[in-house]
Amino acid sequence: MDCDVLYKVVVIGDSGVGKSNLITRFTQGKFSKDSKPTIGVEFGAKTIEHEGITIKGQIWDTAGQERFRAISAAYYRGANGALIVYDITNQETFNNLNKWFKEIENQGENGCLNVLVGNKCDLDHLRQVQTEDGRTFAEKHNVSFMETSAQDNTNVDLAFTSLLKEIYKNQKKGKKTGGNTGGDSSAEKGKEINLHEPVAQPTEDDKKCGC
Amino acid sequence: MVGSANYMSPEASRGYQYGTSTDIWSLGCILLELGTCGISIKNSFSNLKNLILMDPMYVRNVTNDLNMGVKMNYIVENCLKIDPSSRINAKQILSILEMSDLQIERLCSETNQLLLSKTMITNHALLVDHHHHQQLQNDLNRIKSCSSLASRDACYPLLVRHDSIAMAHYLIFSQDASNVIQNVNEFPFAHLYDKFTKLIHIDYQPIDQGDFHIIDERVAAPSTAYLFSSELDELEEMVNWSNFESESHSNPTSTTTPTSLMHYDDDSYVTFKSNSEMMDHKLEQLQKIHRRHQRTLFLTMPQCANTVSVLTAMIEIIKSTIHVTTTDMCALRERAMKCLASWIHNGPLLYGDNLIVSKLLRFTLRCQLMYNHPSSPHDDRMKLASKNLRTSLMNKLRSIGERRTLGLAEESNQLITPRSRLHDVAKKRQREGFVGDRASLTNVVIRRRMQQSQDELDENEIDSSTGSSDQPVLNYSEVQIAEHLTMIDYQLFNSIEPLEWSRVNMNELTEEARYRNSPNLLNNIKHFDNVARWVTTCIVREKDYESRQIVIVKFLRILDVLFNICRNFNATKAVLAGLHSSNLQILKNTWLGVKKTHANQYESFERIGDILSDDQGTHRMFSVTLSDDDDSQEYDKNPCVPFVGTYLKLYKTAEQEEKSFYDEIVEHDSREVLNMRKFQKMADVIREVNIHQERDKYKFDKIVNLYEELRRLDQIQVITSGQEIDEEDDLLLFDDHLLYMTSISLECKE
Numbered sequence: 038m039d040c041d042v043l044y045k046v047v048v049i050g051d052s053g054v055g056k057s058n059l060i061t062r063f064t065q066g067k068f069s070k071d072s073k074p075t076i077g078v079e080f081g082a083k084t085i086e087h088e089g090i091t092i093k094g095q096i097w098d099t100a101g102q103e104r105f106r107a108i109s110a111a112y113y114r115g116a117n118g119a120l121i122v123y124d125i126t127n128q129e130t131f132n133n134l135n136k137w138f139k140e141i142e143n144q145g146e147n148g149c150l151n152v153l154v155g156n157k158c159d160l161d162h163l164r165q166v167q168t169e170d171g172r173t174f175a176e177k178h179n180v181s182f183m184e185t186s187a188q189d190n191t192n193v194d195l196a197f198t199s200l201l202k203e204i205y206k207n208q209k210k211g212k213k214t215g216g217n218t219g220g221d222s223s224a225e226k227g228k229e230i231n232l233h234e235p236v237a238q239p240t241e242d243d244k245k246c247g248c
Numbered sequence: 249m250v251g252s253a254n255y256m257s258p259e260a261s262r263g264y265q266y267g268t269s270t271d272i273w274s275l276g277c278i279l280l281e282l283g284t285c286g287i288s289i290k291n292s293f294s295n296l297k298n299l300i301l302m303d304p305m306y307v308r309n310v311t312n313d314l315n316m317g318v319k320m321n322y323i324v325e326n327c328l329k330i331d332p333s334s335r336i337n338a339k340q341i342l343s344i345l346e347m348s349d350l351q352i353e354r355l356c357s358e359t360n361q362l363l364l365s366k367t368m369i370t371n372h373a374l375l376v377d378h379h380h381h382q383q384l385q386n387d388l389n390r391i392k393s394c395s396s397l398a399s400r401d402a403c404y405p406l407l408v409r410h411d412s413i414a415m416a417h418y419l420i421f422s423q424d425a426s427n428v429i430q431n432v433n434e435f436p437f438a439h440l441y442d443k444f445t446k447l448i449h450i451d452y453q454p455i456d457q458g459d460f461h462i463i464d465e466r467v468a469a470p471s472t473a474y475l476f477s478s479e480l481d482e483l484e485e486m487v488n489w490s491n492f493e494s495e496s497h498s499n500p501t502s503t504t505t506p507t508s509l510m511h512y513d514d515d516s517y518v519t520f521k522s523n524s525e526m527m528d529h530k531l532e533q534l535q536k537i538h539r540r541h542q543r544t545l546f547l548t549m550p551q552c553a554n555t556v557s558v559l560t561a562m563i564e565i566i567k568s569t570i571h572v573t574t575t576d577m578c579a580l581r582e583r584a585m586k587c588l589a590s591w592i593h594n595g596p597l598l599y600g601d602n603l604i605v606s607k608l609l610r611f612t613l614r615c616q617l618m619y620n621h622p623s624s625p626h627d628d629r630m631k632l633a634s635k636n637l638r639t640s641l642m643n644k645l646r647s648i649g650e651r652r653t654l655g656l657a658e659e660s661n662q663l664i665t666p667r668s669r670l671h672d673v674a675k676k677r678q679r680e681g682f683v684g685d686r687a688s689l690t691n692v693v694i695r696r697r698m699q700q701s702q703d704e705l706d707e708n709e710i711d712s713s714t715g716s717s718d719q720p721v722l723n724y725s726e727v728q729i730a731e732h733l734t735m736i737d738y739q740l741f742n743s744i745e746p747l748e749w750s751r752v753n754m755n756e757l758t759e760e761a762r763y764r765n766s767p768n769l770l771n772n773i774k775h776f777d778n779v780a781r782w783v784t785t786c787i788v789r790e791k792d793y794e795s796r797q798i799v800i801v802k803f804l805r806i807l808d809v810l811f812n813i814c815r816n817f818n819a820t821k822a823v824l825a826g827l828h829s830s831n832l833q834i835l836k837n838t839w840l841g842v843k844k845t846h847a848n849q850y851e852s853f854e855r856i857g858d859i860l861s862d863d864q865g866t867h868r869m870f871s872v873t874l875s876d877d878d879d880s881q882e883y884d885k886n887p888c889v890p891f892v893g894t895y896l897k898l899y900k901t902a903e904q905e906e907k908s909f910y911d912e913i914v915e916h917d918s919r920e921v922l923n924m925r926k927f928q929k930m931a932d933v934i935r936e937v938n939i940h941q942e943r944d945k946y947k948f949d950k951i952v953n954l955y956e957e958l959r960r961l962d963q964i965q966v967i968t969s970g971q972e973i974d975e976e977d978d979l980l981l982f983d984d985h986l987l988y989m990t991s992i993s994l995e996c997k998e
Contacts, residue, residue, distance in 0.1 A: 057904040097862075101752075101900030102893045104773045107780030107825040111861060114828070143988075144830045 040084050040093035044204050046197070047097045047112050049137050050122035051130040055156045057100050058187035059122065063197045064096060085198050087205060094201045113144040117204045118151070120196065123171075125155045125184065126163040131170070138178055150207060151180040152200045159186040258297045258330050269332040272341075276327025280307075283316045283324065300330055318349040612638045613746055613934065617927060642745055724954055726802060730809035731948040732955050733779065734816040737889045740775055741818065742941050743768040744892075746934045749899045771962070772892045776822045778961045778981060783826025785982045787835075788990045796838045796994075797845065803827060804842075804849040811856050814946070815888040817869055824857055831987040835995050860891075867894045872936050883939050887946045895937050902929040 048056045064081040081096040097112055113119075121137050123130040134153070141151060153175040155166060168184060175182030181199070185192040253261065257273035260266045277296070300306050307328045311321040323344055326336035336344075344352065615634040724732075748766035763770055783803055790796040803823055810820045826832075833839070843850045860866045870890040872883060903926075960979055967973060969986040982990065 057901070061904075098897075098901075100904060101896035101898075104752075104770070105776060105825075105893050107777045107822065107829070108893060110825060110828045110830060114861070 041090040042205065042208070043093045043095060044117040044201060045095050045097060045115055046118040046120065046200060046204075047099075047116045048120045048122060049099065049112075049141065050120075050154075051124070051127075051133050052103045054122045054124040054127070054130050055187050056120075056122050057098055059120070059154070059156060059185065059193055059196075060096050060098050062187045062190060062193045083197070085201060087198075087202050090205075092201050092205055094197060096197070109140065110144050113141065113146065113149075116146055116149050117208075118200045119145065119149055120152050120154050120200065121180075122154045122156050123166065124157050125166045125168075125171075126157055126160050128165040131155075131166045131174075134174060148207065150200060150204050151178070152196060153178070153180050153182045154196055155182075155184040157186060157188070158184040158191060159188045254296075257332065259332055261297075266332065269335045269337065272327050272335050272337065273329075273332075276324050279320065279324045279327065280310070283311070283314045283320065296328070297330065300328060318352050319344060319347070322352050612641050613931065617931065638747075642747075724951070726805040727809055727813075728951060728954060729958075730806050730814050730816070730819070731946070732951070732958050733806075733810065733819045734814040734889060734946060735948060735950065735955065736775065736958055737816050737818045738887070738946055740768065740772045741889050741892065744772065744937070744941075746938070749895070749934060749937070750903075750930070752896065769892070769896075772818075775962050776818065776825075776892065779819060779822040780826035780829070781966070781981045781987075782961055782979065783823050784829045784832050784987055785980050787832060787838075788982065788987055788994070789980065791994075793838055793841060796835065797841050800827070800838065800842050801846050801849055804846070804853045807856060808849070808852055815870075815886070817860070817866065817891045818889045820856065821860055821866070821891045821893070824860060827853070828857070829987070831984070831991050834988075834991045837995055863894055863897055866891050867898075870940070872939050874932055874935060874939075883942075885942075885944045887944050888940065890937075890940050895933055899930060899933045902926060902933060 048060060050056055060081040064083045081098060082093060083096070084091050084093045086092075097116070099109075099112060102108055119141050121134065121141070123134055125131075138151075141149065153171065155168070155171045171184065172182050181203075183192050183196055185196050187193055255274040255277045257266060257270040260270045260273075307325045308321075311324050314321075316324070323336065323341055326340075329335040612634070616638050745768060748769040751765040752762070752769050787796055787799045787803070790799055803826070807820060807823045807827070810816045810823065858865075859869070870888055957979060961981075964979055964981060966981045966983045967986060968983045969989055973980065
């Protein structure tokens with residue numbers, strides 16, 4: 038393996054906000070017109086260098102499966118980070134953010150770090166959600182925030198790499214992240230994922246109990 | 249209920265939609281009853297529908313025995329069709345009454361063709377292969393190069409060994425066909441080649457002006473195909489006749505030459521037949537002629553094969569001209585497409601012939617993709633033609649699907665007790681000669697083993713869980729539940745149509761419009777979510793640890809059967825999702841108990857969960873390696889239900905990841921080029937789905953109650969907190985909030 042640590046990052050948000058485009062842009066999955074197409078599910082993955090070690094981000098996309106409500110648990114299992122995406126030209130996708138945050142709180146792993154992303158910022162003339170609103174929302178939920186554009190490649194790399202670095206920082210310090218609100222505070226030590234073990238391991242005692 | 253059960257049409261008695269054709273069925277029953285002079289439908293034909301389902305020729309045989317006359321036979325037979333759309337209508341009945349018996353006999357020939365091919369299409373149909381062509385070409389060349397008539401005659405045996413279809417096929421499609429024909433004009437069997445020439449030209453002539461009388465003017469196209477086959481048959485016959493002729497020449501008493509007989513019209517032929525002064529051996533000969541002649545009309549097995557060959561030929565015409573845009577070729581191609589479309593619509597070919605269906609599916613899809621692409625140079629007529637082609641294929645497949653469901657439901661009306669069941673199945677299969685079929689025998693053995701272990705366990709479990717025993721989960725064995733879930737999944741998966749994949753995720757659409765666009769796909773997803781929710785609800789509903797653990801273990805076992813034996817990865821994923829639900833994971837103590845007491849089961853659950861945890865691993869379980877030449881490849885036919893989500897993801901990824909066009913720079917000139925890779929990828933996903941849809945059916949015994957109960961999952965309302973819960977009801981779905989509240993209240997109290 039050519040990386041030191043592997044983190045699983047999920048990208049969530051309403052359909053149509055451009056999740057897949059963000060991922061393709063980041064992982065640079067450009068097509069080459071000559072190669073023979075093969076079917077098969079491939080993870081978007083990208084390796085970055087940080088403080089002398091290689092971090093591999095495995096980016097999970099829900100493409101096409103958004104309608105399977107029951108399956109979402111599988112996406113969140115073992116996720117180290119989440120990109121929660123809305124579309125700045127569509128107020129509705131911003132309004133639904135609460136739903137997504139609730140879902141990641143309920144289903145996500147305890148140490149999961151979140152980033153709020155307003156996509157399609159190249160379409161400023163169609164903007165329905167002001168940058169300020171996005172930032173306020175992010176502060177309220179104590180997550181970082183940025184606006185991106187998969188179209189002209191604004192902030193796309195930054196969004197992913199800063200998240201990956203942040204995860205690394207947290208895991209290294211082994212300290213509870215501030216990214217997640219609610220739940221108990223039994224700080225589970227962030228552990229590096231050994232590549233020879235299955236990524237998604239069910240954790241026994243990570244679920245919160247509301248009483 | 250509508251009407252008396254014995255006279256009710258299949259669709260009405262199954263509770264399906266029905267129209268005026270339902271009365272036609274009843275009319276058929278009454279006519280049959282009249283024809284039998286009062287032997288009532290109730291006693292002798294109580295199970296008419298099943299009898300017909302089992303044997304498509306059943307009514308024909310009965311009416312032939314009754315001898316009610318050609319007209320009546322024809323009417324009765326066509327009233328009693330299982331498929332309402334192929335039933336005769338009132339107007340047609342009236343016109344039949346006006347017809348002469350001979351005309352009806354001609355009509356019969358086509359119906360007969362439909363019926364026979366239903367049961368008898370074989371792969372023989374597709375023998376027009378390259379190897380054969382090569383051989384034929386060599387032989388023809390040899391004849392061509394013969395210098396003397398005598399040596400040509402000597403070559404004749406070379407020709408007769410070829411299938412007449414292959415010959416015609418070769419002559420139609422080989423470029424030097426006309427050459428060959430011109431060169432063999434002096435050939436003793438020149439008339440044979442006249443026919444070939446006609447065959448070649450028939451395709452370029454408007455159908456109604458052709459040399460050939462079209463028997464059924466309803467649809468021209470299938471008749472053309474029919475003509476093809478009947479003409480070819482005539483050719484074959486002539487070849488035979490020619491032999492016969494030489495025999496009869498040596499027989500001085502022979503007064504009729506068979507070839508002249510061939511030119512008799514039907515009326516004179518009948519007179520000829522009725523000549524009672526014929527000598528015995530002549531009569532015998534005549535009967536031979538009769539049989540042969542009949543064969544042209546009443547097409548039998550090789551003729552059915554011919555019709556499929558004709559179909560293949562049509563496809564070839566379209567394929568070979570697909571890139572040509574000259575007007576002539578376009579017209580020809582359009583005609584061929586129309587022929588194909590109405591042939592599919594009216595033809596018999598799709599009954600159980602997977603090979604030809606898969607060929608057509610791929611072909612029509614490619615056509616449609618090609619002609620409907622914005623950059624296609626073809627005009628709207630081609631778009632329309634290719635669309636119609638696709639539509640008629642899909643409609644046909646749907647109607648066949650309907651028929652299959654009818655058949656399935658009829659078969660499974662008997663109730664079987666679980667304990668004796670497997671034993672019986674195993675025995676029956678052995679009797680039926682399944683001995684060689686190892687896979688199914690192993691399944692039986694495994695199932696029997698599981699059943700036994702289940703029987704032992706049942707005694708323990710049912711005792712301790714009497715309070716909740718009216719849940720279907722606990723009433724039926726895990727094998728049965730898994731099998732029935734699989735039957736439903738199989739049906740749902742097979743109902744998905746290729747176009748639905750491209751339509752499913754259009755964001756701007758309302759929910760209603762989405763359902764209109766891809767009903768079957770969305771039903772699949774809905775069913776998936778409901779199964780998952782049902783699993784969670786069943787467990788959360790149990791009030792104490794023990795019964796919760798029992799239900800969990802039950803589902804772990806179901807999971808095992810679904811994964812290992814049924815190979816139903818859709819339901820496996822659904823049950824898995826239900827068990828993984830965060831609302832269930834809250835019940836830590838319950839899970840700890842399960843882990844302790846049923847370590848094996850829990851281990852297998854974790855293993856399956858790991859394998860199917862991501863899309864890559866899931867896809868690996870059922871992925872199919874597509875080859876470039878997909879016609880030649882044999883795919884594994886063992887039944888299996890793949891996870892729908894995988895293909896949704898694959899399709900969406902292919903669609904979203906890549907651009908439809910890319911810029912190509914050729915000599916400083918930039919132009920947009922279609923990104924074939926993307927479309928090929930998308931088409932490959934659909935191809936893979938098609939391969940799964942062609943898999944063999946599961947051979948499970950159906951328990952109607954259980955099946956209906958599980959089907960009900962998709963109809964019931966999700967219960968939100970505050971609503972009343974009917975404790976008696978076996979099937980309940982709680983919404984997320986209610987699930988969360990319930991499970992919290994369960995374990996945090998203690």
